């Protein structure tokens with residue numbers, strides 16, 4: 001029985017992680033969970049899984065929650081996230097929070113030798129070098145949940161990493177893939193939230209529409225698989241059936257395929273190296289699909305992807321700025337404060353204003369993250 005601490009239990013990945021745990025309740029037990037403020041979503045989860053500890057965003061949410069639950073210790077904020085993540089009783093940390101709020105807890109968990117299933121790509125974008133250094137130092141398993149990275153991880157299974165030519169990430173194109181840049185001028189939040197293939201949280205769905213999601217994933221792949229940016233490609237693939245590919249020295253390409261269902265990579269990260277039944281998922285039927293499409297990525301159409309490659313190549317605090325600026329801009333867009341196209345122009349402005357600090361420590365990362373959030377907010381205030 002593995003004890004799991006699940007950060008982001010009320011979110012899209014969190015809920016699907018609980019589905020997997022429900023199916024395999026002889027293998028996994030929910031020791032602790034964390035969520036932000038969605039108390040109504042959290043109450044039935046807490047009642048069903050009876051975790052020993054729950055972490056919420058702040059005191060106000062704690063007060064809202066405690067009248068509804070018994071026998072569960074309620075903790076608050078960053079300190080709470082760190083406490084449950086490094087807790088002696090935690091075997092596996094599933095990090096499925098949205099945003100760089102997951103960084104410190106992840107570092108503490110690794111330092112305590114916990115195994116990590118990582119969905120929270122922002123943690124790797126903001127401070128990938130710190131995270132991967134700790135992973136190497138403490139020899140923990142750090143398994144990707146993100147569908148593309150799970151695919152790459154599977155393609156690399158048993159292969160010699162020195163014989164990798166390139167990693168090829170697939171991108172669906174997001175909600176606006178068939179629109180020209182001019183047509184993007186009037187798009188709404190409701191339109192942006194209609195992802196063609198995946199049902200996900202609001203922030204990642206907007207990231208997918210701006211193509212920043214793929215940009216974050218390029219940086220995530222760089223850190224997870226220790227591959228230089230010159231060996232990472234992105235190809236448009238509107239069906240999201242091939243989740244990603246790896247090309248090897250002999251020109252052989254290995255791809256991982258499946259219907260778009262996040263329960264597959266979530267379960268694989270929890271049960272690796274075993275592949276257990278997943279009865280709830282739809283099997284891939286290529287005959288029914290008939291045709292798979294691939295298109296060249298257009299960096300002028302999707303400037304966020306170019307910004308992410310450039311920030312990744314620059315390194316240091318540049319990706320911290322990219323991530324923090326993006327988090328603020330997407331939030332402003334979702335709250336109707338800025339237009340869709342302002343997301344990319346404001347991120348670009350923040351990147352241009354930043355003087356990079358190479359190999360920053362944690363304190364520097366956190367400081368740059370906060371400064372960037374304030375700066376980007378000041379563009380609209």
Ligand SMILES: NC(=O)C1=CN([C@@H]2O[C@H](COP(=O)(O)OP(=O)(O)OC[C@H]3O[C@@H](n4cnc5c(N)ncnc54)[C@H](OP(=O)(O)O)[C@@H]3O)[C@@H](O)[C@H]2O)C=CC1
Nearest residue numbers: 008010011012013035036037038097098119120121200201
């Ligand atoms: N959804 C997907 O299919 C995929 C997601 N990912 C990545 O996984 C991560 C989660 O995405 P997704 O599940 O879609 O996001 P959601 O927005 O659906 O869920 C985010 C979760 O994080 C919680 N949260 C937010 N802020 C805090 C905080 N300060 N303290 C504690 N918990 C907090 C939310 O709580 P609450 O809502 O209660 O406030 C919620 O449980 C992201 O990094 C995303 O990029 C990667 C691949 C696919």
Ligand SMILES: CC(=O)[C@@H](O)[C@H](O)COP(=O)(O)O
Nearest residue numbers: 146147171172173174208213
């Ligand atoms: C399910 C998942 O991993 C998402 O990151 C997904 O890949 C988003 O799709 P696109 O970014 O390709 O539109």
Ligand SMILES: [Mn+2]
Nearest residue numbers: 146147148217
């Ligand atoms: Mn992905």
